[in-house]
Amino acid sequence: MRCLLKPLPTASLSARSLQVVSRSISKRTFVRYLPAPQSIVSIPQVKPLRRPLQSQLLPTYNCLRPASSLSPTVLSVARRSTVSSNSRPYTTGHISGPGAPRPPRDNKLKAWPFVLIFFTGAIAFAAVLENRKDKPRPMPPTDTSSSSKELPKLRDDGPIFSPEAVKVIFVLGGPGVGKGTQCANLVKDYHFVHLSAGDLLREEQSRSGTEYGELIKTYIKEGKIVPMEVTIVLLENAMKRSIAAGKHKFLIDGFPRQMDQALKFEDVVVPSQFTLFFDCDEETMTKRITERGKTSGRSDDNPESMLKRFRTFKETSMPVVNYFDGLKKVVKIDGAKSVDAVYADVKAHVADRLK
Numbered sequence: 329m330r331c332l333l334k335p336l337p338t339a340s341l342s343a344r345s346l347q348v349v350s351r352s353i354s355k356r357t358f359v360r361y362l363p364a365p366q367s368i369v370s371i372p373q374v375k376p377l378r379r380p381l382q383s384q385l386l387p388t389y390n391c392l393r394p395a396s397s398l399s400p401t402v403l404s405v406a407r408r409s410t411v412s413s414n415s416r417p418y419t420t421g422h423i424s425g426p427g428a429p430r431p432p433r434d435n436k437l438k439a440w441p442f443v444l445i446f447f448t449g450a451i452a453f454a455a456v457l458e459n460r461k462d463k464p465r466p467m468p469p470t471d472t473s474s475s476s477k478e479l480p481k482l483r484d485d486g487p488i489f490s491p492e493a494v495k496v497i498f499v500l501g502g503p504g505v506g507k508g509t510q511c512a513n514l515v516k517d518y519h520f521v522h523l524s525a526g527d528l529l530r531e532e533q534s535r536s537g538t539e540y541g542e543l544i545k546t547y548i549k550e551g552k553i554v555p556m557e558v559t560i561v562l563l564e565n566a567m568k569r570s571i572a573a574g575k576h577k578f579l580i581d582g583f584p585r586q587m588d589q590a591l592k593f594e595d596v597v598v599p600s601q602f603t604l605f606f607d608c609d610e611e612t613m614t615k616r617i618t619e620r621g622k623t624s625g626r627s628d629d630n631p632e633s634m635l636k637r638f639r640t641f642k643e644t645s646m647p648v649v650n651y652f653d654g655l656k657k658v659v660k661i662d663g664a665k666s667v668d669a670v671y672a673d674v675k676a677h678v679a680d681r682l683k
């Protein structure tokens with residue numbers, strides 16, 4: 329890039345303009361007029377410009393100076409790079425007559441368009457980057473008529489039960505891994521109350537007069553997680569009923585399936601003791617669900633819903649397991665073994681914490 333400088337009384341420039349021009353000059357080749365004998369002296373910028381040379385050039389770049397007023401160093405640089413007006417098309421347009429510089433034009437505004445373009449470009453670029461940032465998106469509603477329902481309001485004034493008085497163990501694992509089967513064993517031996525979030529949702533879905541029936545039906549069929557407000561209220565009510573009957577130990581099966589549920593439940597109901605996590609490969613779980621699907625009558629025990637449930641489990645529920653694992657609150661059990669072998673492992677790992 330080149331910048332043409334024409335004779336201009338320094339005094340006619342504001343201090344700010346001088347600053348801007350001098351900054352742009354220090355980065356470019358600049359051209360200056362000398363009175364004689366050359367028509368134009370082009371002083372190529374040396375990068376970086378040596379300090380003493382720069383300090384001699386910068387104060388003079390805007391005005392005509394006799395060559396005699398320049399230091400020998402400046403002059404020699406200038407003369408070495410001096411060209412005739414014909415050999416530099418870019419500069420010839422500014423010469424009228426041999427050796428005569430064009431009358432000065434007001435150069436004050438020249439830097440501003442560049443400054444403006446630079447800043448406008450920078451702002452636009454920043455805006456584009458901001459938009460491309462991956463942002464979390466809300467889950468698109470699967471059924472607009474039901475998802476627009478007003479959800480129950482959850483309190484935010486702390487847990488209603490104390491963890492000393494009410495014991496909660498979360499039971500997690502992929503679809504069909506055998507959570508319900510193992511919970512039934514624990515209920516028999518350790519007198520837990522077994523609350524399956526999926527069962528509570530299915531009950532609510534078919535309860536006459538419910539306003540969430542359609543919403544729950546759609547979410548379950550799609551293998552998605554019903555909004556936590558509905559599930560937490562169902563769990564809380566079921567727990568209150570059991571506590572009123574003198575039962576204080578709960579296995580909460582298939583919940584929390586999503587991080588917001590985990591945090592909210594512990595905030596407003598009761599903090600959990602730990603999580604039993606049954607680990608298993610998808611192939612084994614698929615076989616178990618397929619077998620169960622022959623008689624269960626469940627709307628999600630079919631290949632299409634199964635795939636969606638596996639995906640939701642990996643993407644949405646595994647982060648919950650990992651979260652509690654980070655807090656050292658997960659007991660991991662191999663769920664691929666036989667029912668009895670799995671139960672033996674459960675007892676071996678947590679028998680002392682179940683009483």
Ligand SMILES: Nc1ncnc2c1ncn2[C@@H]1O[C@H](COP(=O)(O)OP(=O)(O)OP(=O)(O)O)[C@@H](O)[C@H]1O
Nearest residue numbers: 502503504505506507508509616620665666667670
């Ligand atoms: N260890 C096991 N070996 C073989 N079959 C099992 C085992 N555990 C459970 N099953 C069978 O697999 C099917 C699914 O078990 P279960 O309903 O307990 O799983 P789940 O994890 O509660 O499922 P979901 O999350 O879908 O409600 C049932 O038919 C059950 O009898």
Ligand SMILES: O=c1ccn([C@@H]2O[C@H](COP(=O)(O)O)[C@@H](O)[C@H]2O)c(=O)[nH]1
Nearest residue numbers: 525526547548551552553554582583585
């Ligand atoms: O906290 C929960 C638990 C379950 N769901 C929905 O129910 C189905 C079936 O759950 P199971 O535990 O397998 O019986 C599940 O796929 C979810 O759609 C839920 O939304 N929130």
